[in-house]
């Protein structure tokens with residue numbers, strides 16, 4: 001038995017600034033385009049959707065943005081989050097690699113999402129917003145936003161992808177407990193939802209559809225704004241608090257990572273842990289590989305194309321430059337609900353195109369197997385999303401063993417899996433099926449795109 005070592009920080013070490021990687025990027029991300037005119041949009045087009053302060057952050061080129069005092073006070077509920085050296089896992093793998101992980105599951109909602117939910121709701125509150133709408137896949141983002149809206153006494157309407165709404169009833173009740181209203185998507189409440197249901201009454205829903213519904217509700221009411229839990233620049237920036245703390249903790253541990261690994265949905269937890277380390281790469285002082293891991297059933301980074309695409313299914317969001325499988329892509333209902341999004345954020349897409357980061361896709365059985373080994377050696381039951389990072393960590397650790405090389409690995413354990421027991425149940429019963437999207441399905445979805453290409 002070997003007990004993993006915890007590396008902690010004190011409250012007064014909570015970082016005072018978020019890091020905006022755009023300031024350091026060699027190729028800046030391309031601008032968002034108007035879905036109709038296909039011309040670059042100005043910040044004013046986003047004003048019906050977001051408070052001004054978040055729009056400023058979205059287009060900011062400042063290297064650091066100060067975290068408001070009130071947000072830092074709330075962060076203290078769960079931050080700084082612990083880092084662990086995974087000696088139990090290392091021993092089980094009999095690897096010369098040192099494995100560290102940052103644990104974001106200690107937040108009230110059980111994932112990294114509150115890191116951005118709290119500042120987003122704070123800026124909305126400052127600007128007099130009364131209600132915030134959003135979408136949620138697995139329920140993590142809806143929970144985080146409901147929690148934050150509860151703190152600031154703002155109404156919260158969550159459109160939850162129908163398969164998750166049905167499969168994860170306790171996520172819904174969690175949102176209700178914090179005061180959030182939850183609707184299965186597609187719903188009859190919006191034009192977007194009604195249109196989808198008319199075409200396919202049994203639609204399992206998708207994040208793209210749920211976004212259309214939440215955006216429509218914000219556009220049609222003046223005191224209502226919209227919030228997104230991933231993809232956008234300001235969301236990725238808020239998450240860099242993870243990596244800023246991790247830099248301090250690695251220093252305390254007396255190590256520096258050769259590779260940083262995180263699961264990838266829209267890019268926020270990956271950006272959160274990786275961008276502060278990428279800063280050191282871009283400043284020329286270090287060379288850390290930054291690795292994003294996506295499911296084989298929704299592989300936009302490894303098998304999608306880099307071009308402009310819509311953020312939603314119906315066409316209400318601006319066109320963003322992204323690695324995408326096409327906005328009509330409806331991923332198979334695999335259990336890592338948080339990774340079922342058709343596209344990647346503009347910043348991470350540009351970084352991947354510039355080969356500053358790496359991406360891999362892994363099938364779900366390997367991921368669950370990795371998750372089980374982790375739970376049995378380190379104690380924490382990982383969210384299915386997080387098991388994608390763990391599977392890649394194991395591949396890296398086994399490679400280190402084969403080469404007889406030391407290697408320092410850091411990964412983001414972005415959430416716990418306490419609400420995902422049905423998927424663990426299915427895995428343990430041997431009922432979880434392997435799934436990989438076919439080339440035909442991808443080409444089919446991409447053939448439907450008529451959005452501008454890049455380069």
Ligand SMILES: *Cc1c(COP(=O)(O)O)cnc(C)c1O
Pocket residue numbers: 111112113140141229230231263264265266267268269270338339383385386414415416
């Ligand atoms: C939302 C979520 C993800 C995927 O979103 P990213 O923006 O890519 O981080 C991954 N893991 C967990 C636990 C989540 O809640």
